[in-house]
Amino acid sequence: MARGWRSTNPVTGVAQPAPPYIIEGDIGARVPGASPRLGAHDGTVLPARERSPSAGGKPHDLPFEGVRILDFTAFWAGPIITHFFAMFGADVIHVESIQRPDGIRAATLRHDMSEGWWEASPFFAGTNTNKRGLTLDMGQAEARELVLKLVAQSDVLVENFSSRVMQNWGLTYEKLREINPRLIMVRASGFGNSGPWKDHVAYATTVEQASGLSWVTGFADDRPEITGGACDPIAGSHAAFALMLALAARDRTGNGMLVETPQFTTGFNISAEQLIEYSAHGVVLGRNGNRSWVHAPQGAYRAVDWDPPYDGMSRDDWVAISVTSDAEWKALCATIGAAALAADPGLSTPKGRMECHDVIDQQIAEWVRPQRADDAVAALLAAGVPAARFQPLAGLHAIPEVVARGLYEEVDQPVLGRVPIIGYPAKFEFGPYRLHRSPAPMLGQHNAEILTELLGLSEDDVTRLEAAAIIGTRPRMGIAW
Numbered sequence: 001m002a003r004g005w006r007s008t009n010p011v012t013g014v015a016q017p018a019p020p021y022i023i024e025g026d027i028g029a030r031v032p033g034a035s036p037r038l039g040a041h042d043g044t045v046l047p048a049r050e051r052s053p054s055a056g057g058k059p060h061d062l063p064f065e066g067v068r069i070l071d072f073t074a075f076w077a078g079p080i081i082t083h084f085f086a087m088f089g090a091d092v093i094h095v096e097s098i099q100r101p102d103g104i105r106a107a108t109l110r111h112d113m114s115e116g117w118w119e120a121s122p123f124f125a126g127t128n129t130n131k132r133g134l135t136l137d138m139g140q141a142e143a144r145e146l147v148l149k150l151v152a153q154s155d156v157l158v159e160n161f162s163s164r165v166m167q168n169w170g171l172t173y174e175k176l177r178e179i180n181p182r183l184i185m186v187r188a189s190g191f192g193n194s195g196p197w198k199d200h201v202a203y204a205t206t207v208e209q210a211s212g213l214s215w216v217t218g219f220a221d222d223r224p225e226i227t228g229g230a231c232d233p234i235a236g237s238h239a240a241f242a243l244m245l246a247l248a249a250r251d252r253t254g255n256g257m258l259v260e261t262p263q264f265t266t267g268f269n270i271s272a273e274q275l276i277e278y279s280a281h282g283v284v285l286g287r288n289g290n291r292s293w294v295h296a297p298q299g300a301y302r303a304v305d306w307d308p309p310y311d312g313m314s315r316d317d318w319v320a321i322s323v324t325s326d327a328e329w330k331a332l333c334a335t336i337g338a339a340a341l342a343a344d345p346g347l348s349t350p351k352g353r354m355e356c357h358d359v360i361d362q363q364i365a366e367w368v369r370p371q372r373a374d375d376a377v378a379a380l381l382a383a384g385v386p387a388a389r390f391q392p393l394a395g396l397h398a399i400p401e402v403v404a405r406g407l408y409e410e411v412d413q414p415v416l417g418r419v420p421i422i423g424y425p426a427k428f429e430f431g432p433y434r435l436h437r438s439p440a441p442m443l444g445q446h447n448a449e450i451l452t453e454l455l456g457l458s459e460d461d462v463t464r465l466e467a468a469a470i471i472g473t474r475p476r477m478g479i480a481w
Contacts, residue, residue, distance in 0.1 A: 003195040005265050006275070007032065015279035017272050020265035021242040023249070024258040062089025062432055067247070069156040070147070071095060071131065074102045076229070077204065077263055078160030078188060079127040080236025081243065085156075086130035087424055087435040093150070093450060094131045094441060097138060098472035101443055105475075109416070118443060118475050119415040125440045126421050129411060133441025134450050135471045138169050143470050147171065149455050152179050156243065160188040160263075163198045173258045183256040184246045188239045192262035202263055204232035211267030212274050219289040234270065235263040290320075296353035297332075297360045298322040300390070303373040317373040318390040321364065321380065329353065331383040336367035397422075413439045444473040 007018045011034040067090040071082040074096070086092040096102045104124050110117035136143040147169075151157060157176065159166055166172065166187075173185045187193055190202025191210075200206075205226045208214045218225035239261035246259050268275075277283045285293070292298040303317045323329050326348065333342035341363060346352045353360060368376050373389040380387035391399060397408040397420045405427075408420040423435045451457040451465070465471045 003192055005268055009033075012280070014276055016276055017265070017269045020238050020269050021259060021261040023242060023246055023260075061430055065089035067091070067156065068154045069093070069158060070150055070154050072157065072159035072161070072166075073188070074160065075104045075203070075232075076123055076127060077232040077235045077239075078158065079104075079124075080233055081158050081160075081186065081188060081239045082131070083127050083129070083236075084240040084424075085243075086128075088432065092131040093134050093446075094128055095134050095136055095147075096443070097135050098444065098469065098474060098476050099137050099139070101135075101475050105443075116415045119413075122416070122419070125411075125413050125416060125419060128440035129421055129436040130438055131441055132446040132450060133444055134447055135444035135473070137470045140468070140470050142465075142468075144169055144171070146451070146455060148176075148179055150450075151176050151183060153454060154180070154183065155247075156184045156186065158186040158188065158239075158243070162201045163187075163189050163193040177256060181256055182250065182254065184243065184250060184259060185256070186239060186243050186246075186259045186261060188235065188261045188263065190262065191264045193260060197264070204229040204235070204263070207231045207235070207263045207267040211264055212271040213267050216271075216274060216285050216287055218287040220287050222287070224287065231263060231267045231270070235261070235266040238266045238269075291354075291357060292322065294350065295322060295324045296350050296357055297364060299357075299361055299364070301361075301365050301368040301376075303368050303371055303376055303389075315392070319368050319373050319376050319380075319387060320390060321385065321387045323353075323385065328385050332364075332380070332385045335379055335383045335385060336364060338363050338367075409434060409436045411436045411439045414442060442473065443475065444471055447471045447473070 005018050005020075006015055008015055009032045011032070016032065064085045067085065069082050069085055069090050069092045071079070071092050071094045073079050073082060073094075079094070079102075082090075082092045082094070094102070101118060102124060104127075105118045105121045107123050108117045108120045109122065110120040136146060138144060138147070148171075157171075173187075176183055176185060189198075190207060191197035191200045202210070205228075208217075208227045208229075208231050209224070211231075213231070214224045214226055216224075217227050239259075242259050242261050246257055250256060274285050277285055290299045298321065300318050300320050303319050306315045306317050321332070323332055329347070330342055333339065341347055341360060347356060347360070377387045377389050396402065402408065407423055407425070409423055410418050411421050413419050421436050447466075448459070448462045451462055451471075452459070457465075462471070469476070
């Protein structure tokens with residue numbers, strides 16, 4: 001409430017979340033209006049502009065080449081913001097320190113803490129490809145002076161610390177703007193940089209609970225369920241979009257700006273249905289398990305266990321089914337041999353099927369249980385019923401459709417070896433045709449390169465900084481992660 005993240009639609013009077021970011025300057029969100037009625041704008045939509053031969057660029061162009069981003073982010077949500085730009089050509093410098101490395105490095109596969117354990121984090125390897133790595137002990141004045149010199153040469157600074165960190169370092173937007181008026185600063189803390197929650201720190205799971213998302217996740221007779229960190233990549237994607245808007249505005253005005261994208265506001269927007277439903281109809285949505293509020297039947301149904309065992313372990317296998325129309329309902333009944341259900345007039349509508357969901361579920365479950373998941377799904381899809389097998393996370397990169405689309409690219413990582421890294425879900429006509437051109441940087445890997453080439457320091461300067469532990473390539477033991 002204090003930050004104004006909730007707005008009221010002036011047409012309907014219904015409460016709804018405000019846009020999840022605030023952009024300083026001439027970018028303002030439109031006032032919410034009514035949703036268009038079907039066909040309301042027939043004949044008024046202009047045809048698409050024809051593209052001139054030069055408008056599309058040339059093959060292998062990287063759209064953010066020439067953009068330099070200082071990446072003061074950590075864990076998962078923050079690095080995702082800058083990773084979009086690194087994949088598409090920006091020079092992204094990921095800044096951490098040997099005293100306090102990026103915390104996601106501690107999510108390591110080397111649980112014995114053997115040599116190089118800090119370089120064995122799949123999360124770090126997956127969200128930091130194409131970046132350069134710089135370590136700076138921001139507790140030392142000389143390190144902060146080096147940052148200011150880098151700011152003078154950069155287009156963007158992104159940070160996702162708690163609101164007090166940049167302030168404590170003296171790196172306020174006002175000071176950075178004096179050094180570089182064209183700088184765009186993106187602040188992506190958990191709960192924003194003002195308001196009663198500004199000093200609260202957060203992870204994705206914290207945001208999922210505070211924003212109401214977890215309230216509707218789980219089964220009606222059980223506790224709310226943590227959704228597993230979904231708000232991290234979602235928050236990162238929202239912030240990346242806001243940064244693209246800011247870059248487009250700077251192209252038009254020449255001025256930098258401050259962009260604030262609290263992680264909480266993205267979770268709040270995902271939970272919009274709860275706010276709108278209560279504001280419009282006084283209905284408090286609750287937990288509904290795997291079922292839908294508007295379609296039936298929908299659920300997860302157990303099939304024959306994996307055979308042979310998956311990864312050497314015997315595991316259960318499941319099929320997801322979601323019927324979204326009366327035609328699909330009839331097709332489902334025909335497929336599973338449920339003639340009595342198909343003939344029941346009480347089940348001819350979604351409402352009627354919702355009221356008898358338990359009975360319908362029992363018959364679907366009895367049909368699925370003796371079959372292999374793939375066989376059940378094939379039969380349902382052939383009949384036009386939406387269905388899919390639950391895919392274990394470890395095998396996602398081997399799904400035939402994923403392989404055919406080239407969604408994963410293999411990268412040689414010095415400690416992990418050759419690893420598959422997921423790419424971008426969209427493909428562009430003019431490329432790039434390979435997104436992960438270099439692995440995530442080792443701790444401090446590019447210290448000398450950045451300090452000498454960008455800031456003009458000598459090799460002796462770099463040696464002195466290493467001796468003073470302002471830079472380095474190994475974490476200092478005893479640090480607080």
